[in-house]
Amino acid sequence: MTHQPLPIQRGFGETLRRDLWWVSPLIVFLSFSAFLVYGTWAAFQNAYYTYGPYLSPFYSPEIWGDSHWALLGPKPGWWPTYVPFSPALLILPIPGLFRFTCYYYRGAYYKGFWADPANCAVGEARKVYRGEKPMPNALQNLHRYSMYLVLVVMAFLAYDAWEAFWWLDMGGNVHFGAGLGTVIMWANLVLLSGYTFGCHSVRHIVGGFKDRLSGQPIRAACYSGCSRLNAKHGSWARWSMFSVGFTDIYIRLCAMGYITDWRIF
DSSP: OOHHHHHHOTTTTTOOOOOOHHHHHHHHHHHHHHHHHHHHHHHHHOOSSSEEEEEGGGOOOOOSSTTTTTTOOSSOOTTOTTTTOOOHHHHHHHHHHHHTTTTHHHHHHHHHHTTSSSTTTTOOOOEEEESSTTTTTGGGGHHHHHHHHHHHHHHHHHHHHHHHTTEETTTTEEEOOOOOHHHHHHHHHHHHHHHTTSSSHHHHHHHHTOOOOOOOOOHHHHHHHHHHHTTTTTHHHOOOOHHHHHHHHHHHHHHHHHHHBBOOO
């Protein structure tokens, strides 16, 4: 493969820009790092991820686990003792890969973590453009495939949000109600839906894999709907990342007894 030299050669960090161009990549670096550190810590806890009718989005769907949400029951006996077990570790790679290969996140963490480039019109360390064909950047093509798995996860998150309305009283009876956690879970679902269904890959699918949509009103309407979400794809991505972490923190603090869930009705 022929590497193309960059059209303008600048030293690393060199730029004619007079604005605070370094603030945006710094915020990305700090916020993404905080999310990664907390998410990794929470995933390895394997505890305090449920409270009442609430299930943390880090642990959904729960394939094996100790709660009644576990699809296949408790941890299987054949699980190697030397391999850490947590329901979250089985699920988080799916949305993690989806976000890591997302077009918005690529542009964000390329700048924030790799300084590639540090920002627009700012000098970078490399001198040639290699594109995304060489490894490991070729793995970015997994985005369209991880999207199918994420849609399955989204279905479970929607079910979890619905389950957050149903409470078990002291007598063992189930009744309809809502707490602050219910609102938080639904807000998280809305933000995740805005991010997921505004994805370029989803837009391509609902458009019917067609290059031309004239004469196909249903596909055109679906495509337009995804396009409206896609216009704010970066905002959906940032806010949904925050909401996932916040939802887990809220449920965890309730389960640990540090805070009390406010019952609305």
